[in-house]
Amino acid sequence: MSRSWWGWGDEEAQLGAAEVATLTERVNMLLPDHDLTDHQPPRPADLVLPEPRIDAPAALAELCSTTPADRLGHARGKAFRDVVRNLLGDVGHLPDLVVRPRSERDIVDVLDWCSGAGIAVLPYGGGSSVVGGVEPRFDGPSISLDLERLDQVLEIDATSRAARVQAGVYGPALEDQLRPHSLTLRHFPQSFEFSTLGGWLATRAGGHYATLYTHIDDLTESMRVVTPQGISESRRLPGSGAGPSPDRLFLGSEGTLGVITEAWMRLQDRPRWQTTVSVSFATYDEAVEATRAIAQSGLYPTNCRLLDPGEALVSAGVATGGLLIIAFESADHPVEAWIARATEIALGHGGTVEATRDRGEQDGDSAGTWKSNFLRMPYQRDALARRSMVVETFETACTWDRFSAYDAAIRTAAQGALDEICGGGLITCRFTHVYPDGPAPYYGIYAPGRWGSTLSQWDEIKAAVSEAIATNGGTITHHHAVGRDHRPWYDRQRPDPFAIALTAAKRALDPAGVLNPGVLIDLD
Numbered sequence: 001m002s003r004s005w006w007g008w009g010d011e012e013a014q015l016g017a018a019e020v021a022t023l024t025e026r027v028n029m030l031l032p033d034h035d036l037t038d039h040q041p042p043r044p045a046d047l048v049l050p051e052p053r054i055d056a057p058a059a060l061a062e063l064c065s066t067t068p069a070d071r072l073g074h075a076r077g078k079a080f081r082d083v084v085r086n087l088l089g090d091v092g093h094l095p096d097l098v099v100r101p102r103s104e105r106d107i108v109d110v111l112d113w114c115s116g117a118g119i120a121v122l123p124y125g126g127g128s129s130v131v132g133g134v135e136p137r138f139d140g141p142s143i144s145l146d147l148e149r150l151d152q153v154l155e156i157d158a159t160s161r162a163a164r165v166q167a168g169v170y171g172p173a174l175e176d177q178l179r180p181h182s183l184t185l186r187h188f189p190q191s192f193e194f195s196t197l198g199g200w201l202a203t204r205a206g207g208h209y210a211t212l213y214t215h216i217d218d219l220t221e222s223m224r225v226v227t228p229q230g231i232s233e234s235r236r237l238p239g240s241g242a243g244p245s246p247d248r249l250f251l252g253s254e255g256t257l258g259v260i261t262e263a264w265m266r267l268q269d270r271p272r273w274q275t276t277v278s279v280s281f282a283t284y285d286e287a288v289e290a291t292r293a294i295a296q297s298g299l300y301p302t303n304c305r306l307l308d309p310g311e312a313l314v315s316a317g318v319a320t321g322g323l324l325i326i327a328f329e330s331a332d333h334p335v336e337a338w339i340a341r342a343t344e345i346a347l348g349h350g351g352t353v354e355a356t357r358d359r360g361e362q363d364g365d366s367a368g369t370w371k372s373n374f375l376r377m378p379y380q381r382d383a384l385a386r387r388s389m390v391v392e393t394f395e396t397a398c399t400w401d402r403f404s405a406y407d408a409a410i411r412t413a414a415q416g417a418l419d420e421i422c423g424g425g426l427i428t429c430r431f432t433h434v435y436p437d438g439p440a441p442y443y444g445i446y447a448p449g450r451w452g453s454t455l456s457q458w459d460e461i462k463a464a465v466s467e468a469i470a471t472n473g474g475t476i477t478h479h480h481a482v483g484r485d486h487r488p489w490y491d492r493q494r495p496d497p498f499a500i501a502l503t504a505a506k507r508a509l510d511p512a513g514v515l516n517p518g519v520l521i522d523l524d
Helices: 017-030 058-063 068-073 080-087 104-117 171-181 197-203 246-250 284-295 309-316 336-348 366-385 400-422 454-471 487-493 496-509
Strands: 097-099 120-124 142-146 153-157 162-166 220-227 230-233 259-266 273-281 303-307 322-330 352-358 389-395 426-435 438-448
Touching (some): 058 104, 080 366, 080 389, 080 454, 104 142, 104 220, 197 259, 273 284, 273 336, 284 322, 284 336, 284 426, 303 309, 309 322, 309 366, 309 438, 322 336, 400 426, 400 438, 400 454, 438 454
Antiparallel strands (some): 153 162, 162 259, 220 259, 273 352, 303 322, 303 426, 389 438, 426 438
């Protein structure tokens, strides 16, 4: 398989003719006047790239690549705005070199060289950022530091159920190395196939599981980080009250304070039992209340995804006031009692059971349909982007007491922007994660764009929605990270004293300011 330089995933996994036909048929039903002309991505060989402005020292030269495919593939993440610019052949800023270290010593040498020469270093995992986190959006030379060669599980502590893992390992390769030991990290973000452990740690990634262990933070026992000022390695402990946590400084630091090279991760036994139930509701309000009751019940389902009517129709093919997908799994015991109680709660709020499915059954119901579409969504987005559609997501979180008003404010802002900028469009929502004190709503938009203008159209919509999120007290991101795209609103969300402390940490650890400039914090 070959990674796509311009869009999501592998080139061979792009939508086939039948999938494209189904997708365009749906768009035609909703937007019969939209121009669905396909715009093919350009070939890297046909693009004029600027020459690299730097040469690596002789000792590092063999680690470096300047091929067009490498430089283009590492220049951006996989957000809608990244895909559109690539489709338009808008090269923009490129890393001068792609550097693939073989060892931690190589990383130390690279940081020494770049700090002394004033060369920006952008740590790179799988490149699946959707917030501009890996993009050299600045003038001046830069390198993309790709950790893909550091991809091994180095040590397993079966007694404590933990493993020491290098940061460059991709999700599937990590699970392949843990499987012979009947263990799993149990962290499956939508980008699982194309993202790395280091990327998850650096962005505080959220996994597929909706309750309890939702973020990579919850699974981290200790970390090892290379900074320009030395190596930080925290002690392996199940918990500690010894001052502020060293790991918390680097979790979510997005490559601005150091390069994460390895971590001890908490593992779990591989599940043996799994059951899923789909419950539909006549109204969305009933569905939200049922979800809140389950989130506060102490049952902690593996999955607790609420799809609003639009999301249920688009991705699961179900016409309903709301579709709640609940799942439990365990390596230790059957889960019938837990699924029965969660279903009882849902029924008590007006729900109707649509289907129940155990592991191993065919994905023929709405939950299975949604799961299949969930994994194909990024490819569908790319196909629609090629056809002048504005299709993207934004995610946030708020407390339960404010959700109704918050949701209304976000939808009002988004719909107003869609109507003004695109002449209309559809907004959908699903809860990706739920906590006892609040949900993490994940909104999707589908709107007719104009070829050549879809980037500016999305930027205007994104700004309007982000302003509504900030004004109404939500978080600008629940699990997509800050990157460069969220900086204006993150700066407002972040307390001023914390900004002072973060700036001081940046200055102390990266005095030359070479690590991922423009992300999270700026030096004066």
